[in-house]
Amino acid sequence: MNYLEFTFTVSPAIPGTDILISELADSGFESFSETQRGCKAWIAASEYDAGLFEELDILKDPLFSITYEVQMIPAKNWNEEWEKSFEPVRAGECIIRAPFHEQESEFKYDIIILPQMSFGTGHHETTSLMVEKLLTLPLEGKTVLDMGCGTGVLAILASKRGAAGIVAIDNNENAFENTIENIALNEAKGILVHKGDASLLQGKLFHVIFANINRNVLLADMKTYSNALLPGGNILLSGFFETDIPQLQACCHENNLTQTGALTRNEWALLEFIKN
Numbered sequence: 001m002n003y004l005e006f007t008f009t010v011s012p013a014i015p016g017t018d019i020l021i022s023e024l025a026d027s028g029f030e031s032f033s034e035t036q037r038g039c040k041a042w043i044a045a046s047e048y049d050a051g052l053f054e055e056l057d058i059l060k061d062p063l064f065s066i067t068y069e070v071q072m073i074p075a076k077n078w079n080e081e082w083e084k085s086f087e088p089v090r091a092g093e094c095i096i097r098a099p100f101h102e103q104e105s106e107f108k109y110d111i112i113i114l115p116q117m118s119f120g121t122g123h124h125e126t127t128s129l130m131v132e133k134l135l136t137l138p139l140e141g142k143t144v145l146d147m148g149c150g151t152g153v154l155a156i157l158a159s160k161r162g163a164a165g166i167v168a169i170d171n172n173e174n175a176f177e178n179t180i181e182n183i184a185l186n187e188a189k190g191i192l193v194h195k196g197d198a199s200l201l202q203g204k205l206f207h208v209i210f211a212n213i214n215r216n217v218l219l220a221d222m223k224t225y226s227n228a229l230l231p232g233g234n235i236l237l238s239g240f241f242e243t244d245i246p247q248l249q250a251c252c253h254e255n256n257l258t259q260t261g262a263l264t265r266n267e268w269a270l271l272e273f274i275k276n
Helices: 012-027 051-057 075-085 125-134 154-159 173-186 216-226 242-254
Strands: 004-009 031-034 038-044 064-073 089-091 094-097 111-112 143-147 165-170 191-195 208-212 229-241 255-267 268-275
Touching: 004 012, 012 031, 038 154, 038 268, 064 111, 089 111, 089 125, 111 154, 111 173, 125 154, 125 208, 125 229, 125 255, 125 268, 143 154, 154 165, 154 173, 154 208, 165 173, 173 191, 216 229, 216 242, 229 242, 229 255, 242 255, 242 268
Parallel strands: 094 111, 143 165, 143 208, 165 191, 208 229
Antiparallel strands: 004 038, 004 064, 031 038, 089 094, 229 268, 255 268
């Protein structure tokens, strides 16, 4: 499959680049790599429609100036392009690396991810925030949901930390397939992967839920998440900006969830709640 590589120049780069990546991820772009002046983004040539840029809010925002160049990347060069830009991610006791990186023995949790999708490998603030928080939760013997699993990083880490039963869900075909590949690569146990959305949660209950998606999906599905969380269970939410926190706090309060923690980085946020 051929891919289109877009090289975006964003001014101001912070927070413009993160906003752009978030909106591109919701518009079909599969992979991202930040640069000093913006980012590179890749989308399957067969999936690209020039009209999708008309739906990006940041391109209409007078506070940002964004230009781009585009080139075709033949399928045979795809992995080579990724190997050039993919670097290990180190978060607390966890390292997230590609198969071509050397193992680093000082990390307790070693996760290998095939470098096919950057949004979910740990490079983005929301994923690294989730990894750091997940490392503080007692997961031994717990049932866990990784909603919007991306590459399966969080589900795999939960498995390595002793979770008893893990469900990973994503509505993106590439994410679904990549999660399955990464589970096998890490020999992670007890993870069931489904392609779909929150409608799959009917009748299921979990001790812990991770939902790293985006504000609109979180708001729309919060009642479903709350219904799927056992009393006293933890839910971690990310994929949104600090400015979205009040709206998400109100929605969680309405759905019987009490806030117990928060983390922020480069204007991105994570919120932690407990089921009453």
